[in-house]
Structure formats: C-alpha cells, structure tokens
Amino acid sequence: MTITDTAALGSRDTSAAALEVDPVDFYGFREFLTSAERARLHDLRTFLAAEVAPIADEFWERAESPRHLIRPLASLGIYGAGFPDVAEFENSSLFRGWVSYELARVDSSVATMAGVHSGLAMSSVAVGGSNEQRADLLPKMARGEIVGAFGLTEPLSGSDTARGIRTTARRDGDGWVLNGAKRWIGNATFADIVVIWARDVADSNVKGFLVSRGTPGFTATKIERKQSLRAVENADITLVDVRLPDSARLARVRSFREVALILRQTRSDVAWQALGNGVGAYEAAVAYARSREQFGRVIGSYQLVQSKLVTCLTEITASIALCTRTAQLQEADTLTDEQSAMAKATVSERMRRVVALCREILGGNGIQLDYGVARRFADAEAIYTYEGTHDMNTLIVGRGITGIPAFA
Missing domain, CATH: 2.40.110.10 (Butyryl-CoA Dehydrogenase, subunit A, domain 2)
Known part of the structure; x- marks a missing residue:
C-alpha cells in the first residue's frame, strides 16, 4: 500500500482514535494515513502523554536515559515497523515518520533512544545481515529484548x-x-x-x-x-x-554503500524528529500565550505574540509538507541522498527558528524546564547537528545541483 492509496483512504473507520484531529496539522496531512495507522498513532500519543511526558524533564535534568520505556514502546509495535520480517501490521513510510514526530513532540531524547535502536541498529541488521542474523536478531529487537x-x-x-x-x-x-x-x-x-x-x-x-x-x-x-x-x-x-x-560480521555489507543506504533512510527520520521537537515547543507556547497575563490581558491577545505563533505554525506546516513528500518518495523507493539531505537540513533549520520564537514568547520563563520550551530549545541544537550537519547536508544538495562535490 502506498500512502496515496485512495482506496485505503476511503476505508477509514469513524472511531475516535481514527478521526483524532491534530490542530497543529493545519492542512490535514494525516488524512493520507489509513485508519489503522491513525489508531496506532492515537495509542502511541496516549502512552507518551501518560508515561513519558510526566518524567521527561526529570530524566533530562539527571542526564539518564529512561531505559524502562524500551519494552513498553516495543509493545506498541513501533520498532522495526518498516521490516516485513517483524512488522505487526501493514504500514507506510508516512506512518513511520509520524511515529518519529509523536515521540519527539513529547521528548526528543526518547525519540533518539528509539531511533538509534530501531532506525539505525535494526536497519543495519535488516540491510546488512545474513538471513540467519535477520531471523535471530530482528524479532528480539522488535520486542525490545535486545537493545x-x-x-x-x-x-x-x-x-x-x-x-x-x-x-x-x-x-x-x-x-x-x-x-x-x-x-x-x-x-x-x-x-x-x-x-x-x-x-x-x-x-x-x-x-x-x-x-x-x-x-x-x-x-x-x-x-x-x-x-x-x-x-x-x-x-x-x-x-x-x-x-x-x-x-x-554483517554478511551482506561490502562497502560504505550499505552505510549510506541506512543513513539516507534515517536522515529523513531525523527531519520528522526535528519537526516534532519544534511542535512540542509550539504547543507549550500556545498554552502559555492563552494563560499568561500582562497589562491586564492574556499575552495571546497581543498582535506581536500572535504574529510569532503564526510564523511558528507556518514553518511547521511547510515542514510537514516537505516531510510528507519525502515519505512518499521513500515509500516508492526513489528517495535520493540529495532529497533526504534537503529534508533534514531544511526542517531542522525551521525547527531552530520555531523554538527560538517560542522561547521569546515565554520571556524569562522560557529558560526554565517547568514551562515546556527550555528542553526543546536546548535539544534543537543536537538535532540540528546530527545525521549530518546543516553545512554537510547543504553540500550534498549542492553536489546534486552542480554535479561537483565541494566537501573539501
């Protein structure tokens, strides 16, 4: 099934989970998902709200990974969802992108922990492993028994x-x-x-x-x-x-080409993660703007604050569009290194702008963990850098434009 399969779209059910609306998804890109995929995302969002959101700041401040979440996340079927060997149900590249988004929306550290395990380590086994290695490791990794x-x-x-x-x-x-x-x-x-x-x-x-x-x-x-x-x-x-x-030894790995294939896929996952991190800050800023009073009025009633929020939502919406098209290309197995690099560089750059504006809206409270923006603001710097720095991803696209590598 492709993510533009209109028959699948027409088969959506009318349950609350399937029809859940995300107000941040301003143009309704989730409509490209099937009802089964949307129901899974609903379950994931419910889990993250109950189990991750209340502890995210604590673990971030202690600089410890919440390892106890690895198996519960596995029970939601998100590890190895793209590998037929272990996938619990038929799903699309777009669904897997929204999974990264949902994780990072609540906590980019948890998203990274899951992404390293599922996106990088499991992909290495799936792409480079022998039939025996795949059969032995992928099911265990999908269940979170092996990290x-x-x-x-x-x-x-x-x-x-x-x-x-x-x-x-x-x-x-x-x-x-x-x-x-x-x-x-x-x-x-x-x-x-x-x-x-x-x-x-x-x-x-x-x-x-x-x-x-x-x-x-x-x-x-x-x-x-x-x-x-x-x-x-x-x-x-x-x-x-x-x-x-x-x-x-990973039996099917012959050169760096296999590594590049893995990174092409995971680079687009990081674009979704950057998007989710920015959305988490934006949602916190919207809530703050609706409740924080200055000069006798909530600050969300002031034009400058609304302008900042509109800018944030516009950047987020453009990023969703770019991530969605990237997922379509990934689903069709036509995604190039240049396209993946453009998505990661562009979305992470927009995320940086979003979290900065959200911190401005919160004023001094924007630097304290309790208000939901400071952690996202700090995490943005790592997301902006890994899976290729902005400069390196820019040069990958530049090579695609000119045919001339300019890395050194």
Missing part, C-alpha cells in the same frame, strides 16, 4: 566519515580483530549489541560487526556535561584487540 546501538562516528571523523573511518578490522584465522574508537554513540552504555563500522585492512572497504556488551576489549564510557539531548546516553567507545567470530 541496539550504532557505532559510526569517531573522535576524528564526523562529517568525513565515508573517507575518515580509522577503526580497523583485521582478519585473523576464522575471526576478526577490531581496534579503534567511536564517539557520540547513543544507547552504547546499555545496549546489548553495538554495530561497529570498521575498515578492513586487507581491502580498505568498510564492513559492519555486531559487538556484544561485555566483549573483552570493548569499553563504552558515558559522555558527561552535555547540554542537549541530555537523556540520551552517548558514549565514547574504545576497541582494543576486540576478537569476534566471522558470524559477528
């Missing part, structure tokens, strides 16, 4: 990862020996398996390996003193003579 992480970025390689991977993999008898370091690896402090991308010293090609927690020579150390996405436990990873059997 994954994705080890690509290195201390000296961020934007230039394609050429700059220094972590090495050396064939040794029937197995492999890995040496190197990774940085900013989400979930790595508690993940059961970490996908490590390393360069084969024999042919210089990038290969993927599944490294289990507790493997000798593997160490993950939590990065402290972060001021964005604080409830994501990013880690520095060191690999010192880590010995792995050949069965730990």
